Amino acid sequence: MEQIHKKLAAGVELAMTRTEQFKTGLLSVTLAAPLRADTATAYALAPDVLYRGSRNYPDIQRLSAAADQLYGAALGPTVRQRGESQCVGFLCSLMDDRYALDGMALLEPAARLVSEVLLDPATSGGIFREDYVRGEGENLADEIEARINDKRSWSIFRLTQEMCAGEAYALDKLGSAAQARELDARTLWSAYQQLCRQARVIFYYGGSARPERVEEMVRSCFQPLLEGRDMVLSCQVVDEPAHPVRYVTDRLDVTQGKLAMGFRTGGIVLGHELYPALLVCNALFGGTAHSKLFEHVREQLSLCYFVSSMLDTLKGLMAVSSGVEFADFGRAEEAILEQLEEIRRGQFTREELHAAVQAVVNSLTSRKDSQGQMEDDCVTQLIARGTVTDWRQTVSGVERVTARDIIQVARMLELDTVYRLTGKDGQ
Amino acid sequence: MMQSLDYATLRETVYTQKLSNGLQVMVVRRPEYSKQFAFFAARYGGMDLRFREEDGGGWVETPAGIAHFLEHKMFDTEDGAALKTWASNGAVDNAFTAADITGYYFEGTRGFEDNLRALLNLVSVPYFTRENVAKEQGIIAQEIRMCQDDPEDTAYYQLLESLYAHHPIRTRIVGSEESIGALTPELLHQCHRAFYRPGNMVLCAAGNVDPERVAQLAEEILPTGFSSPATVDLGQPEPPGAVRNYAGRKMAVAMPVFDLGFKGTAAPAGACLRQELVAGLACDVLCGPSSAWYNRMYESGVINGSFDCFYDAAPGCAHIAAGGESREPERVREELLAEARRLVREGVDPALWERLKRAAYGSMVRRLNSLESTCIDLAQCYFDGDDYLRFPQLFQSIEPEDVVQLMGAWITPERSALSVIEPADKENG
Numbered sequence: 001m002e003q004i005h006k007k008l009a010a011g012v013e014l015a016m017t018r019t020e021q022f023k024t025g026l027l028s029v030t031l032a033a034p035l036r037a038d039t040a041t042a043y044a045l046a047p048d049v050l051y052r053g054s055r056n057y058p059d060i061q062r063l064s065a066a067a068d069q070l071y072g073a074a075l076g077p078t079v080r081q082r083g084e085s086q087c088v089g090f091l092c093s094l095m096d097d098r099y100a101l102d103g104m105a106l107l108e109p110a111a112r113l114v115s116e117v118l119l120d121p122a123t124s125g126g127i128f129r130e131d132y133v134r135g136e137g138e139n140l141a142d143e144i145e146a147r148i149n150d151k152r153s154w155s156i157f158r159l160t161q162e163m164c165a166g167e168a169y170a171l172d173k174l175g176s177a178a179q180a181r182e183l184d185a186r187t188l189w190s191a192y193q194q195l196c197r198q199a200r201v202i203f204y205y206g207g208s209a210r211p212e213r214v215e216e217m218v219r220s221c222f223q224p225l226l227e228g229r230d231m232v233l234s235c236q237v238v239d240e241p242a243h244p245v246r247y248v249t250d251r252l253d254v255t256q257g258k259l260a261m262g263f264r265t266g267g268i269v270l271g272h273e274l275y276p277a278l279l280v281c282n283a284l285f286g287g288t289a290h291s292k293l294f295e296h297v298r299e300q301l302s303l304c305y306f307v308s309s310m311l312d313t314l315k316g317l318m319a320v321s322s323g324v325e326f327a328d329f330g331r332a333e334e335a336i337l338e339q340l341e342e343i344r345r346g347q348f349t350r351e352e353l354h355a356a357v358q359a360v361v362n363s364l365t366s367r368k369d370s371q372g373q374m375e376d377d378c379v380t381q382l383i384a385r386g387t388v389t390d391w392r393q394t395v396s397g398v399e400r401v402t403a404r405d406i407i408q409v410a411r412m413l414e415l416d417t418v419y420r421l422t423g424k425d426g427q
Numbered sequence: 428m429m430q431s432l433d434y435a436t437l438r439e440t441v442y443t444q445k446l447s448n449g450l451q452v453m454v455v456r457r458p459e460y461s462k463q464f465a466f467f468a469a470r471y472g473g474m475d476l477r478f479r480e481e482d483g484g485g486w487v488e489t490p491a492g493i494a495h496f497l498e499h500k501m502f503d504t505e506d507g508a509a510l511k512t513w514a515s516n517g518a519v520d521n522a523f524t525a526a527d528i529t530g531y532y533f534e535g536t537r538g539f540e541d542n543l544r545a546l547l548n549l550v551s552v553p554y555f556t557r558e559n560v561a562k563e564q565g566i567i568a569q570e571i572r573m574c575q576d577d578p579e580d581t582a583y584y585q586l587l588e589s590l591y592a593h594h595p596i597r598t599r600i601v602g603s604e605e606s607i608g609a610l611t612p613e614l615l616h617q618c619h620r621a622f623y624r625p626g627n628m629v630l631c632a633a634g635n636v637d638p639e640r641v642a643q644l645a646e647e648i649l650p651t652g653f654s655s656p657a658t659v660d661l662g663q664p665e666p667p668g669a670v671r672n673y674a675g676r677k678m679a680v681a682m683p684v685f686d687l688g689f690k691g692t693a694a695p696a697g698a699c700l701r702q703e704l705v706a707g708l709a710c711d712v713l714c715g716p717s718s719a720w721y722n723r724m725y726e727s728g729v730i731n732g733s734f735d736c737f738y739d740a741a742p743g744c745a746h747i748a749a750g751g752e753s754r755e756p757e758r759v760r761e762e763l764l765a766e767a768r769r770l771v772r773e774g775v776d777p778a779l780w781e782r783l784k785r786a787a788y789g790s791m792v793r794r795l796n797s798l799e800s801t802c803i804d805l806a807q808c809y810f811d812g813d814d815y816l817r818f819p820q821l822f823q824s825i826e827p828e829d830v831v832q833l834m835g836a837w838i839t840p841e842r843s844a845l846s847v848i849e850p851a852d853k854e855n856g
Contacts, residue, residue: 021459022796023437048732060725064717065782072786074793095789098438101819131726139731145681146733146752149578253679253851256572289521290514302562305569323573351515358517358537365536369462371796 001368004211005388008203008218010228015378015388016214017206023099025207026371027092027111028078029118029222030379031199032233035086035168041140041175042183042191047077047088048136049188052129053122057113066113071095073110075117080376081173082383083235083314088195090114093371096208107209108217115221119196127189141177148252152306155258155421156321162248163262163417167236169315196224200231202382206371233383237316239267241414249420256305257326258421261336265316266412270384274412275313276360276397277405281413282311284356284406285343286320291356292339292348293320303332314384318413326422333418343410346403353403360398364391429642434816437795441805441816442638448651449626453805454638457798463539463634464798465641467550468530468806470629470656471622473600474741475527477660480621486660489618490609492567492602495524497615499563501531505554509545518542526596527741528807529622534799539636540644547630547648553619555612568604578684578848579750581676586686586748589674589844593662596744625649627656629809631802661743665690669844677851684848685756687763691738691745691837696812699740701821704787706738706747709830711783712775713766713838714749720766729755729762747837756847767838775827788822 002018033043057063067073074093079086094110097103122129148154157172164170174180203222205214219226241264268278286293286309293307307322324332342348367373368391381388429444429452442454472494479486501522502510513520518535531550535542574580587597601607625645632641669690694702714720714736724730733751740746753759794800808815 019459021457023792024796059722061717061719061722064715064721065779068717068782068786071789071792074790093793095792099436099789099792101436101785101788135726135728138728142682142731142752149680149684151576254576256569256576288514289519290510298566302565305566305573323569325569351511355514355517358515359519360517362517362519362536365461366534369460369798 003388003390006215009226011231012201012226012228013382014203014215014218015382016204016211017374017378018208018211019206020208021369022096022207022371024093024095024371025107025205025209026375027094027114028089028204028375028379029114030078030087030089030202030204031195032082032085032087032202032383033195033199033231034233035081035084035171035173037171039191040086040171040173041179042188043086043088043195044079044174045133045136045140045180045183045188046192046195047079047090048140049128049132050117050121051077052132052136054116055120055122056116058122063117070106070110070113071100073106073113075114079173082380084168085233085235085383086173087379087383090118091375098208107213111217111221119222119224128185130185133183133185133188137180137183140174141180144172144174144177144180151252151254151258151421152321152323155260155419156319158248158250158421159260159262159319159417159419160317162246162419167238169236198229198231200229200233200383201225202379204375204378206374235314235384237267237269238264239316240264241416245415246417248417249422251422251424253424254421255423257324257329257423259322259324259329259332260419261320261333261415262417262419263318263413264416265318266414267316268409268412269316270313270381274405274409276394277401277409278311278313279360279398280356280401281343281406281409282309282318283359284348284352285309285340285410288356288359290359292342292352293336296339297332297335301335303328303335307336314380329420329422337415340410340413344407346407348403348406353406357398357401361395364395364398367391429638436819437792437816439795439816444642446625446642446646448646448649449624450645450649451629451809452642452645453629453631453809454636454641455633455801455805456636456638457633458635460634460798461536462534462798463536463542463632463636464532464534464802465543465546465630465632466530466532466802466806467546467630468528468628469622470527470627470810471529471618472525472527473598474595474661475622475659476595476598478621478657479660480657481655487617489614490602490606491598492600492607493610493614493618494529495601496563496567496607496610497618498522498524498529498531499567500555500560500615501550501553503554503559504549504552509549512538512541512545516542524600526600528810530803530806532799532802540640543632543641543644544648547645550623551649553616555615557612560610560612560615564607564610567601567607571601571604574599574601578678578680581678582684582686582750582846582848583748585674585676586688586844586846589671589846590669590688590690590746591744592666592670594665594744595661596741621657624656629806631805633798633802665744668841672840672843673845675847675849677849680848680850682752683754683756683850684750684752685759686748686750686846687756687760688844688846689747689837689839690842690844691747693740693743693745699811700808700813700815700818701825702745703738703740704818704821705825705829705833706745708783708787708825709833710736710738710747711787712770712779712830713834714763715783717779717782720762724759724762729753729758756845760843760845764838764840764843767834771831771835774831777827780827784822784825788819791818
């Protein structure tokens with residue numbers, strides 16, 4: 001496996017992972033800009049509108065037909081939040097040439113299709129089609145409003161909204177439902193032109209094609225995006241937690257409660273010297289099915305059906321998410337904090353530490369077996385740090401993490417906000 | 428003796444062996460992967476509630492949710508050794524219970540043989556006590572409540588209850604708080620004995636692994652001496668039509684969530700994969716993203732990007748389900764029925780047909796990237812009497828007439844059922 005990262009112009013990069021491991025290739029184009037209330041909705045909506053049709057394939061039916069012809073190239077819009085950056089664009093998974101029954105080369109036509117969708121949209125009067133903008137605006141608004149259907153992710157979303165109120169991070173990467181319903185074709189068109197001119201651009205390809213062939217493909221298909229640009233992406237890392245801890249409760253018609261707890265990592269983020277220790281500390285605390293939270297709070301105390309902790313290593317956050325009975329909110333919160341206290345006091349065994357280290361090593365190593373995860377890691381690192389760190393380097397850092405490092409990290413983790421989702425008749 | 432089967436189009440080789448204890452072993456070597464994955468599954472799931480063991484005794488009726496409960500309980504071992512092994516190797520283990528299969532698996536990047544030993548031991552040695560069963564009842568009761576809060580899960584079961592008169596596919600795999608309350612260690616032992624015998628199981632492994640060692644370890648660790656597996660009673664054959672054509676309820680959702688189902692006919696063993704491909708193509712032709720229907724419905728706002736249509740089947744039952752969010756679910760049904768009538772009358776456009784077949788083939792090739800999907804699909808097809816990696820040849824044998832025939836038979840008003848979750852009134856939500 002060969003990892004290549006190349007600057008094509010100021011603010012325009014190409015990252016490649018050459019490997020014959022997979023039956024497919026993965027191509028992505030990412031346009032990254034700061035997440036802001038006045039542009040988030042338009043930037044999130046643009047890929048959906050683009051995906052409705054290009055000049056040559058002006059509707060879903062014809063666009064899908066073009067993708068079907070390429071052995072079902074799986075093309076789709078993406079909207080990701082990385083720290084306080086909003087990254088929009090397209091992902092395209094295409095079958096590797098070796099499996100084409102008619103010996104057809106698939107990379108170039110697939111790249112042309114992505115390029116057409118991105119840069120040569122179906123228009124009316126020189127701007128996006130109004131019906132597409134209205135339709136997708138409505139769909140985006142529905143999607144934003146439907147977040148509430150999945151109570152687990154909703155509780156984490158609400159936690160971060162409350163915890164990071166006033167920070168760009170608290171904005172919805174999809175924007176606001178009200179704005180989505182209001183945007184017209186002219187406004188969206190000019191917002192999209194601005195995004196194309198200003199955004200950081202990251203091209204990614206993973207697969208068996210030779211790097212020269214990929215670069216040639218990018219240069220010939222995406223020429224308008226290759227002009228230099230000066231885009232600064234930053235992320236506000238808050239290292240002091242709220243005093244006192246914020247408590248927020250929402251009531252919904254649910255039969256099971258959700259408890260979400262947000263912690264600040266004290267400034268430890270991707271690239272920090274304690275970053276490997278943070279990964280291990282999270283695994284030890286609640287990141288795996290052998291973690292303290294799982295073993296003690298779920299298995300021994302039976303306080304939660306699920307309980308786990310997760311990190312945002314760009315923003316410096318850790319969130320604990322759990323499903324609890326309404327009557328157990330207080331006990332569950334106490335038990336979760338007690339587990340963190342134990343780590344701070346060094347109350348974990350050599351075996352627990354070893355298992356946490358191995359879990360992180362395994363998960364980092366396994367990511368090389370997924371094209372999607374490799375793409376995501378690469379884009380994330382380029383956004384956050386401007387370079388791609390060799391994963392083996394991270395792995396060796398993780399293998400060197402000591403109990404002392406873990407205790408130090410655990411002491412830096414500070415509770416900021418507690419969010420409870422309870423029933424309508426709950427206490 | 429281990430056999431190797433070559434699948435030239437897919438550039439895959441599968442190593443297989445039927446062990447003397449009756450277990451089927453299948454291994455896909457992928458030396459370029461860092462991960463090793465192993466999947467150990469029993470032909471036993473949420474719908475296998477009534478059965479009879481060959482070695483004596485009459486029909487046994489078990490409570491809903493028992494297969495899923497058993498799956499949870501297998502992780503409680505007397506010495507906790509398996510979990511310790513996986514933890515110490517950083518491996519990730521998990522399990523799932525479907526309607527007709529229970530599967531246990533791990534994936535890891537080191538210590539494969541120890542991880543595999545742990546898996547085989549964990550699944551083959553039961554350890555049930557009054558206390559650990561009682562404790563699990565509390566945990567699973569919470570899982571059941573979580574499923575009840577899930578609109579999509581609820582919509583789907585409401586659909587199954589509307590499509591089927593008595594086939595046990597309509598029973599929630601997790602059971603109910605009441606049904607799992609009736610479980611005892613004795614019942615769990617009986618189900619384990621009846622279904623978790625090597626002759627009723629399959630072991631699939633993939634990644635950088637040695638096929639011979641997989642077979643040797645399974646031969647060494649698993650028990651021998653079982654007779655044939657238990658016989659399951661899935662009840663009377665289903666009537667062709669849906670039990671009721673509509674069912675609705677209210678939940679905390681922003682927009683109506685629906686599942687529209689069309690009751691089909693189960694394929695016989697050995698023909699399940701082909702029917703799955705035919706039915707999948709029927710979904711694509713009828714309402715996939717490159718169909719005229721999808722485009723029209725999407726443009727008029729009747730459906731949105733959440734719309735999906737798929738085929739689902741288990742022994743004794745098969746159906747097509749289309750679902751997502753829509754403000755006009757009833758209209759989706761009318762329009763789909765009309766489109767099916769049109770296709771049956773006019774046939775499938777030949778260019779569309781060729782494209783859809785290419786796309787379906789491409790997406791199945793893509794699935795093979797995942798060791799997990801590959802192993803699970805191999806296992807499922809083995810239980811169905813099919814050879815999964817023969818799908819390229821099966822595609823070649825499928826004609827538009829097959830799809831039209833299936834649509835003509837299944838996509839009819841009598842066979843349809845619509846399940847809707849309406850938004851509950853917002854008060855303080």
